[in-house]
Amino acid sequence: MVALTLPDGKVRNYPGPVTGADLARDIGPGLAKAALAIRVNGKVWDLSRPIAEDATVAIVTKKDDDATVYDIIRHDTAHILAEAVKELYPETQVTIGPNVEDGFYYDFARKEPFTPEDLVRIEERMREIVKRNEPLVREVWERNKAVAFFEAQGEKYKAEIIAGLPAGEDISVYRQGKFVDLCRGPHGPATGHVGQGFKLMKIAGAYWRGDSKNEMLQRVYGTAWRDEKELAAYLTRLEEAEKRDHRRLGREMDLFHFQEEAAGMPFWHPKGWTLYRILEDFIRARLKHSGYVEVHTPQLIDRSLWEQSGHWEKFGQNMYTTESEERVFALKPMNCPAHIQIYKQGIKSYRDLPLRMAEFGCCHRYEPSGALHGLMRVRAFTQDDAHIFCTEEQITPETKAFCELLLDVYKDFGFTDVHVKFSDRPKVRAGTDDVWDRAEGALKAAAEAASLKLMLNPGEGAFYGPKLEFVLRDAIGRDWQCGTLQVDFVLPERLGAQYTAEDGTRQRPVMLHRAILGSLERFTGVLIEHYAGRMPLWLAPVQAAVVTITSEGAAYAAEVAERLKAAGLRAVLDTGAEKITYKVREHSLAKVPAILAIGKREAAERTVSLRRLGSERQEVLALEEALARLGAEAQVGGQRLAAAAEQDFSGTRGAQIRAPKQTRERIDSETTNDDAHS
């Protein structure tokens, strides 16, 4: 007897093993048709797989609001992709085809790369295969049979994968039509269940087994959804994400640019640099408040120091060098060795620790050309870098304090969804197990003390110590790794840092490498995308535009602009001859958070008509009231920031706003009252 307990608590008894398909058919024809798979004691099984023992079961259908549905649909679609490719290009070998976020891919081995036209053909064939509604049949094969089968087919990759599977594991294959693929499953009952809500997205090269020493395969990416409507929604989502691409907004909002002569190194324009400097000044103030000292170290340092630190050996190929006076200098790729040099000046006592040394040091790294990506991956960058020299006992309190500072800073920027990856000892590492035990223990305890959600990232620590990696989630759900904290026992040793302990002995300090924003360039990019360019008031390069409706208001408008600037706000004055609708549009496209319109009435009554970006509402306020309100909002405030991030984004293009002609000169010199960059 097999007793199956259904989700509603009812129990069905069978004399012997039954399949999910049998059960679904017994319950009703509708369910039988809709069934995709069956959950057996929480595990998802194929409908064709016999259930031989009592179990709690639930039929999975496409309508279920459950990630499993997508897992099945996407993996089925990957098999359909492989079948289509084998039908169209029989000489192609199949390799692996896992699911990824929002879709799947399949890697193929073939001499000729796929063309975009091939992709169209393949997708057409896939749609046919779906219509054929071929049953997907699970079979368990004996290992040698499986290897022999795939070798006979010329599928050397598949044979290699099977050979690598642990002994004793069932080798399951799935058959659909003439196509047989090694696969763990589970799958839906037939290709038709996938429906037409899928699309092939792109072709790319990918190394076999992810190793650049191996041959390159052809990877086809696809996406698959429950139906065409969901697919359409997904494609719309991609388009929306594209609109907030910081590279596009950087151009549209005149923040920065890149050019061939300095690939991977941003040219910051006045507005972009204003934003950058706000971040830098903000962090500088926070660090100062948290007991850090700031230093500045040379851009060029003789290679001997990099040899000593070990960087030359590991990363020499990725360092820019220059020769002078028969010596080789490297542009610094990081600040830490230089900070140790400062630490080593004079004798340090345990009383000097912890010593928190910060530097906004510009670093250069020769990143591989294919890695460059706007501000997110550059060759010249500045971190909000600091090194905390401390004793082992101080690791925990210092880490805790750092985590608190970091979360607080993130909150100010509007990021409240943060998770932390904890990367522990890698296989190849320096330091004894005892030291690692202590370092990992201290780091973990501190992270937990700071109430962080920890995700384990086993074996991914630096060779010198464990690390925390702080990942924040942006307004549209994308994750960005920004902050980091690494415990380092190695560099102080290599570069000879010491302190005198209470007992008079010489000891090695521990070094905590840490950054909150990471690279300022990258964080600026993240912020632009998070806010879709609509920065909250305190971050907006131009915070307010004072615009006249008619020239009668010009003198008063100039006064309003002056008052805003006197209140510390970055304001522009637009007294051009265009219509108010034109000015509102232009300044809105430029994503200026506040537009203060001045007409005859406002001038007479000493008021302003305030319009906020993203809203059509206008509010007539006394000038003093508007000043007070904007001034208050320009202060850092977490809640306001979060609210600003949620403002919906409407697409724009070509917002290269400049001052209208009559006032051009005046405005250009008054874009900002922040003299820091002049």
Add this chain to the structure above:
RNA sequence: GCCGGCGUAGCUCAGCUGGUAGAGCACCUGAUUUGUAAUCAGGUGGUCGGGGGUUCGAGUCCCUCCGCCGGCACCA
């Protein structure tokens, strides 16, 4: 670095099988004094990413270098 795609005016893009470069917006000039997302008219603007080759003739074809885009690999 590897695989694929792409590179035409400041931006977005058109330019069929090779016949000597075009639109919209932007910009400039003039007119318009306007009440909350585009006022009208006229005008300027490109050695078609760089170099080389094939051809009577190359934006269109070939080679090569550079850059960008999408992945992969890398990321101290």
